[in-house]
Each structure stands twice: as C-alpha cells, then as structure tokens.
Amino acid sequence: MNPSANLPPRQATVNDALSRILTFKINDRDVSARDGETILSVASRYNIKIPTLCHLDGLSPYGGCRICVVELKQSGKLVPACITCPQEGAEILTHSQRVVESRKKILELIFSERNHVCAVCVSNGHCELQQLATDLGLTHIHYAYRYPHLAVDASHHRFVLDPNRCVLCLRCVRVCAEIEGAHTWDVMGRGISSQIIADLNQPWGSSPTCTSCGKCVQVCPTGALSEKGKSVAEMVKNQEFLPYLQEMRDKKHY
C-alpha cells in the first residue's frame, strides 16, 4: 500500500473559512473581521500601522522576522500579526511598551547578525530595514555585531547578491518559487549559518534555472539583491508588479 496514492487534495485551510464575522479589540478600539483574516490585515483596514519585514502582500505568509509581533492582552503572549488570526473577543495591543521594546530588540538582533553598513550600501535611502530603524526610533545597537565573512556573488550579468545585507526574510525564495515558478533560490545551512543560495549553491550567473526576471531583486527589502550599474540614488525597488500579477491570476488573465 502506498500512502501517497489516492490522497485527497490538501484540506481547506483556515484562510478559506470566510463565513463568520468576529468582533474583538485592537488597542481598545472595537473592530470586526472575517474569520480567517490575519491581525495584520484587519489592523491595516483600520489604519493601524504594524511594522513588517518578511511579510509582503502577494507572497505566502512566512512569520519569520517577528517584527510584527503584537500582544494578546488576555494571555500576555506575543504573536506575529502577519500569520495570527484573532479569536472572538480578543484584546490586541499593537503598540504597548512591551511590544515596541520587543520589536526594537528584534530589529537590533537583525542588525547585529550581518554587516549592515548603510553608508556603503546601494540601497541606502531606499531600504526597508533602514526605514524600520527610523520608524522604531532605533539609534544604536547594544548587542555585539557578529561581523560574519560572507562573499558577494556578482556572477550574474544583471544582478548582485550581497549576503552581508541579507535579513533572511526569504521574500526572494518565495517570489521565485511561487510567482516566477523557477525556485532558483533556497536556503543553505541552518540557524545562524543559514544562507541564501542559487540552485545547489552555485554562482548565480551559472544557474540554469534562473530566468533573470529580477523579481527577487525587486522584492528584496535591503541591498542584499540589487541591480548592477545602478547608483545609490537609482536603486529603487518596484514591488507593484506583485499585486498586479496576483489580480491577473485571480481573474485567470494569463
């Protein structure tokens, strides 16, 4: 008997159950949401801005960066807003002191992990990580920098991968696998030695699967993926293609 034979399609997930309406509170304000909606999407509907990093509309939810943590008042738990669906009657705090401090510390950890030197980065001024630090009022990093030695991959004729700037949000991996369908990018190693690699860790330029579409570069929040030949002021990422592609696919306009 082969268990993989005759299996039903993947069962409906929480996101498919849209029948019920939930009422709960965000920052003491009464809000309502469809069952299965995430805290992040409800909050944005009510113009409550929760900072995010690995999350990007149009890509599958990931929940890795933990920048979007919010506090559940009743249980005292910190949960990521991008992947948590609220419960009926929940009381959610998006900007309590504990939440804000946790976000700052997590952001500090991200900065301490690699070599994020804005002054010599092509994304300076157009970087989501830098913007987050500004938004959260981060002035210095009190954790020790790890200063890893990571080699830049400039083998691709149009793009550059600089792992020193990478925050492992995996947007590039997801966009390549889910939208472009190439799955050139993936992660090598685990834990602190995780690294983004092309195919089976070969120079990006020699990757037979890469279509050079550049989607990974556009979704990258930092200067880890950039276009060759662009100056600092020019290296602006354009992510508008994602909602557009999403809409076309939903309407089956292939």
Added chain:
Amino acid sequence: MTLTLDDLNHIAATENERLGSYKHRINICVAAGCLSCGSGELKAALKDGVKQRGLEERVLVKGVGCMGPCSKGPLVAIHPGNILYQGCSVADVDALLDSLDAEPVEQLRCPANQPFFTKQRKVVLENCGTIDPERIEEYIGAKGYEPLYVALRKMTPGEVIEEVSKSGLRGRGGAGYPTGLKWSTVANAVNETKFVVCNADEGDPGAFMDRSVLESDPNRVLEGMAIGAYAVGANYGYIYVRAEYPLAVKRLKKAIVQAKRIGVLGENIFNSGFSFDVQVRLGAGAFVCGEETALIASIEGHPGKPRPRPPYPAASGLRGCPTLINNVETFANIAPIIRNGGDWFSQIGTTESKGTKVFALAGRVKQTGLIEVAMGTSLREIVFDIGGGIVQDGTFKAVQTGGPSGGCIPEQFLDMGVDYGSLAKVGSIMGSGGMIVMDQHSCMVDVARFFMEFCMSESCGKCVPCRVGTAQIHELLVKIISGRGGISDLAMIEELCSLVKETSLCGLGQTAANPVISTLRYFRDEYLGHIKDKKCVANSCAKAAITEDL
C-alpha cells in the same frame, strides 16, 4: 485469510513451548549500549561454545533488548533463575557455560536485589531485556498483540479513547499533553484520510529512551500505533526515526515486515475491517524535526522547518490531513493500558501525572542506564538509590532534566517527587526523559553554554529571535566563561532570554533559554564568580580560557 485470535494464541503457545524446551536460556543484551562494548562477539562466542559442547538442544543463546544498567555492559542473563552477569567478555564464555548446571560465576555477578532494580516499576520496558526484538513470535508469546485484538474486535474507537483518557496518560515527548484529549481531537476531525505519526526523532543530548524501546521492543510501538490509528480512524502511519539510530531502524523495519507477514499490520486486521500500514521515515539529523510541524514538513519532503500553530496537526497535519502525533514512549504505553484497563494505569503515579516514566540516567552517577520509575518517585531515590550516588563519592550539585529545553535542579529539591507539575514548578520540564546528574566538577555556566550552543546550532534559522538570539546569548556566555564578562552582560543575557522565549516561533526557541534561566536562578554565584573573581568554582573551565591579563 486474516489472522484470528486462535492463530495468535497458537503462535504464542508454540513460541513459549519452544522456549520452555530449553533447560537454560542465555539472554545477551544486544541493544546499542552493550553492542558497542562487544556483546555481538560475545553472543557469537557463546553460540560457538554451546555448539562445541553439543548443548544446542538444551541451551538457547539469544539476543535481547536493553536490561537497564548500561554502564555495566555487556550484560548476560541466564534463565531460569534470572542470574545477571555484568561486564562479560569473550574470555568468560567457558566460565559462563561451566556455570550452567553448577554454581553461578560470582566475580561476574550483578546482584538483582540492588535498588537499581527493586526501585523501578516497569510498564513500558516490561519486555525489554527478556524478549528477542527480532522475533515477533516472542512478543506474541509475551501476550503481545492481544490488546490490539481486544481493541479491534471488542471495543469501539470511542471506547478505546475513553480507556486512554481514563488512564490519565500524558504525552511522553516533552510537553505532556493529555493523550486521550489529543486522540479524541483527531477522532473528531472530519476527513476521509488521517495519519498516525510516531515521533522517534529523539535528539536531547544524553537521552536514549526511545532508541532503547525501539531496539528492544519494536512491536510494542507498532501495536500502540495500530490501536491509536483504529481509535482516530487512520489507516496510514509513519515512524519518523533519526538516521543516527541504525539499529533501531533495522529492528523496526524487521518488525514491520514480520507484523505484515503474520497479519497484525496490513489489510483487514483480525477480520475487523480495519487496515493499517506503517512506513519508516528517516530524519537527516536536525533536532528541530522533533517539533511536530517541522517533523511533518520533513516527512512531506520539505526542509524541516516548523510552521506556526494553529492549525494544530490534529486538525491539519501531514498533507493537510488530521494527524495524530505521539512519542515512542506514549505509544508504548497503549498496549498495557488496553490490556489492564485505564483504571489500572491511573493507579500508578501521582494525581497529576499517571503511570511511569522512562529516564536515561546519565552523568556523574555510579550506575548509569535506562530506568523506569513510577511518577512521583523522588529525585533522591533516582540519583542515590537507583543511580547509586555520585561517582568517586563526590558531591551532588544538580540534575538536568528535559535536555536543551529543560533546566538544572539544585540539591534543595532532591526530595521532590518527579512529575510534570513539580518539575515545571522548579523551572525545568519533564521533557522526553533525559536526566544528567552533575557533581562539584561541573561548572553550571559551562552547562548553560553547552545547551545554548546546542540550541544555536540546531535552530532552523527561520525566525530571528531563535536564529540570532541564541547566537548572541552563546557569545555572551563564552565571554563570561573566558573571564571577559561584565555585570552588564548578565543583564543582557536575561533580556535576550526573555525575548527569545516570548517571540520565537516554535518550541525550540521558546524553551532554548531554559537552561540559562534555571542556572541563573539557582547558581547565580557561579556566574558572578566568573565575572567578578574571574574564577570557576568547579575548576572545570579550562584555566587557559580565563584570561591571565586581568
């Protein structure tokens, strides 16, 4: 033709008759511990010896599973009489064979009346060390697969769950979730396909309970899984074993083949209409794959990284189907519960924690090995009676339970009975059953660093707090150990510990800080000693590591 109860009884009777036909039975432990110190060669030599003496008709030489006192291996037991010998080697073959119809060999004797054996209560391990794990007939001879027959033919799935709930059994993998509740959640989930998964990805440093059970009594686990599958309505099962356990994998696969041949696995078991098939999946060495959602991802062929819960696997697990995931020891408890009833099981142990718990007793105790005690047995009994006290008459300092997710329990709690609640109260956890005893030579800061290094290298890297937080804490601990630490580093460690605990994605990160938190709670002096006096009270941190130019 499916198997009937008569067939089962016939197999049992034939097997017991076969065993009874020998005047002497020599059992040699062939679990990994004894095998590694030469029990394989010893078994071959004993077989040769028996052959040379022409005793094949009267003396049976067979390999059995773990007998417990692993530090004394290779172990040999001679039945009838259960005369246990320790530290046997090929040179002792003649002496052992000479003793068969004469007096026992005194210099090799391992006394059976010592507290190591008398203080134990064996439920999970009842067959370990007595049956040949590679012969399903012996398991059936020991009344194996009878509970499966009872469950399938005499009970409804609801009654099986009822019995398990009544027993009060809680998950033995670490978190201690009530097994009956988990089973009924999966049973109530509406889906045509459901799965049963046995988590045998035991990865805690120093823990080898699951390995021993799989090596010594694999059919026990298969039977528990089959009963669980019947209860929740599943027809497929997976056993996720780490590839570092080749012997367990080999015996498990052999047991599955034999079980299918006999008909206790496969189509229409006991003519009940219930079919169940099991496959073995090998883990590639990632500790995080013991976390249930990462384990599921790994079985599906994806990288072993956890995903957020809910949905819990009971609702949406393997391939999106409701999935029952239990640990090896949990499944091994099922057959006795069905055989003797939930009430019988609930009489063992404490009010909160029922039954027994298998521990891998390791570290600085005289008698290390695999033990099983009733819940509520005090740490003092485990360390000083069963374990025989500290080696070289040293002083007890702490016992570490729960592996990298647990904590260090100091001397003041030695009289505490071990159960889920009491361990949690003192800042540790039951975990899967690793128990490492430490004496005055162990530096608690270094212990914390060891476990933090483990968590750091086993973190999957998905979420930031666990990936970077553990690395930062480890760095700070190394700094303190090497004498470069300051008081502010201690505050930063505490700050990071609570951040990693509160914001990590899965259990690995959420509990990674426990060893540090618990040592800071009970052994803060040692941290301060390293920081202020640049001295390690245990004298274990290498002198060279503490910088001279202070």
